[in-house]
């Protein structure tokens with residue numbers, strides 16, 4: 111009997127079957143009856159029941175990759191932000207309606223149950239979310255791939271605002287048992303730290319290193335299923351394998367404990383405890399280095415084990431394995447792979463270097479100097495003596511080759527050297543050791559080639575490539591915005607879900623009044639939904655964190671002006687709030703003003719030690735407090751800061767956004783991906799010429815990109831300006847700046863001190879973010895926002911046009927580009943015989 115295409119059992123049967131399974135899991139796994147089960151327990155049992163649906167395809171996909179002996183992609187990343195796994199699974203299976211019926215029958219509220227899952231906050235921001243969009247696209251496009259990461263016990267902190275001050279609360283996402291993780295005891299590996307590297311010769315008489323007196327750590331993987339969207343083929347399921355040192359009792363050092371060295375005793379059990387704030391400057395973090403190596407070493411052992419399952423030598427290894435290094439964090443893959451090949455598998459140094467280069471490629475995600483990773487040589491020598499020896503040797507050979515090409519230019523050798531001033535420069539290691547380095551938007555890649563890594567580009571021009579980021583339209587339109595999605599599908603069919611280029615067909619619907627009105631009505635509904643969410647979930651806290659007051663009343667007719675992203679000086683939330691102060695003053699001084707009503711919505715976390723970013727949050731909160739309590743502007747201006755931004759919060763806010771703030775200093779935002787998510791949901795962008803904004807503008811066309819402002823990166827490179835002159839020429843800017851000093855918003859001495867510091871950063875010292883230089887043109891662009899918003903039909907037409915031009919910003923396009931040009935991998939749909947076989951043996 112062939113079960114493919116899957117038997118379409120009638121809906122009623124499917125509902126009953128899930129109801130049945132959920133009940134059974136409630137009883138057999140949780141020991142509860144349906145009537146007494148809490149929502150959390152119900153969520154758990156329901157997830158276990160739904161999980162059954164994907165297990166067969168998960169196994170079948172893995173077996174298919176093995177049977178076909180395909181080239182596999184391994185995406186290694188210290189960060190992953192997948193969002194809720196249950197919602198992703200439901201979207202992939204396209205079972206939303208059915209599952210709503212199941213829950214209705216079991217008397218549970220669908221959204222409440224979905225909310226029970228905690229977001230795995232295993233990342234800081236853009237880089238982690240990109241990894242998750244990519245994995246979802248890889249699964250949907252049925253590529254043979256697997257991702258690796260760490261299972262941090264505490265993900266990114268939970269952010270609360272206590273009377274405007276960010277407070278970090280530990281993120282205990284594992285507090286209830288997680289039904290979407292599979293502990294794989296069989297795949298446990300050991301990773302070695304410290305000790306002494308003892309040189310010995312390998313079979314080629316080359317140096318290789320034994321390790322003595324090392325510290326051994328056991329690492330256990332937990333697998334998370336990532337379900338691809340079901341197309342004409344059976345849906346694929348890929349694995350996100352997360353390593354943990356927590357659950358291996360052998361990692362605890364009893365001898366150290368008995369000697370009273372408690373911290374040391376527990377160090378290895380706690381290695382994967384916390385996510386580091388990689389978006390903030392940090393030096394000399396021993397545990398972070400151990401985390402990076404742990405991820406690299408465990409993943410490589412796993413990759414090699416997988417390869418050796420179907421091979422008995424390494425000849426085919428460079429053909430079968432592709433490893434993507436997500437930023438430099440996993441770049442120790444290069445020395446560790448060389449070490450394993452030369453030491454454990456008797457491959458010559460030369461050959462091992464070639465294999466490592468063929469297999470690895472590296473994505474750079476930031477050009478900020480202070481963000482480039484470097485490790486103290488001493489620390490690396492102590493923790494990873496063998497890998498350090500290999501890096502030294504790689505570097506020595508590299509320096510020799512530079513000297514050959516550029517004799518008598520020792521300064522150049524120093525600049526290119528991987529080891530410089532007692533530090534290992536990880537980006538240089540990644541460029542040298544891998545076959546491709548890519549930037550994440552065109553401008554970003556240009557800066558990499560012409561500026562940051564210019565001398566590497568001179569040496570290896572063919573290694574550089576540009577692939578603009580993308581986002582998955584399944585999560586960030588289909589799933590989060592059902593109203594807009596179904597309107598789009600009604601208009602152009604559902605092809606856009608798996609081929610976003612088809613969204614261009616929407617261009618035919620930018621003129622008809624009925625369409626424009628429908629679009630406006632949908633946006634309005636989305637805004638009302640967000641207002642309901644805010645009223646319910648965004649109550650304000652006092653200085654002790656106690657909830658004391660409801661959020662302000664928000665008017666659905668006002669323009670929803672949204673800036674949602676990490677708080678960083680280069681992203682210029684400070685410029686945004688200065689503009690709101692200017693608006694406030696304008697409204698106060700001129701009661702007959704004609705400014706449109708606005709609701710400004712901020713969300714985003716500041717790194718815990720990033721004082722300036724925290725001061726910016728404080729300023730936003732204080733301005734919000736004053737403005738929201740001022741009767742004179744009520745109905746015209748509201749300012750909100752939504753706590754604890756996350757993937758799930760993004761899904762709530764994005765559909766309601768009308769104006770998307772993408773206002774970074776030109777040249778500083780590598781790409782941005784929130785810009786794409788907001789535009790895809792019908793927000794218009796007010797933006798600088800930075801990152802992917804530039805490509806979005808080109809795709810959309812200048813006529814429908816009306817709010818461009820600010821200096822370009824080239825202009826900024828030459829710019830010099832005097833903040834004092836800007837203040838003189840623009841009295842409204844001067845007045846807004848004054849409020850930072852004159853206690854207009856500061857509610858106590860501490861705030862006064864912090865806001866004065868912000869004032870000084872903008873005016874006294876050289877502001878590397880050029881905030882005041884761009885403020886006048888930002889102000890003018892915001893005036894254009896007002897003008898266009900007063901003509902809703904025109905606004906709607908422009909917004910639909912923006913949505914229609916977002917086709918190329920799907921992560922499907924990005925993944926196809928990586929697959930073709932960097933990884934050279936082919937899709938590998940599930941083998942029907944394998945699927946049948948597993949289904950016959952295990953299906954019902």
Ligand code: 26V
Nearest residue numbers: 236237389390391475480481779780781782783
């Ligand atoms: C790191 C650091 C560390 C030192 C202090 C300043 C600083 C600022 C930023 C970062 C960024 C860390 C890497 C990252 O998340 N990059 C983001 O990657 C996204 C995906 O490619 C991209 O869309 C964002 O523009 C980029 O900021």
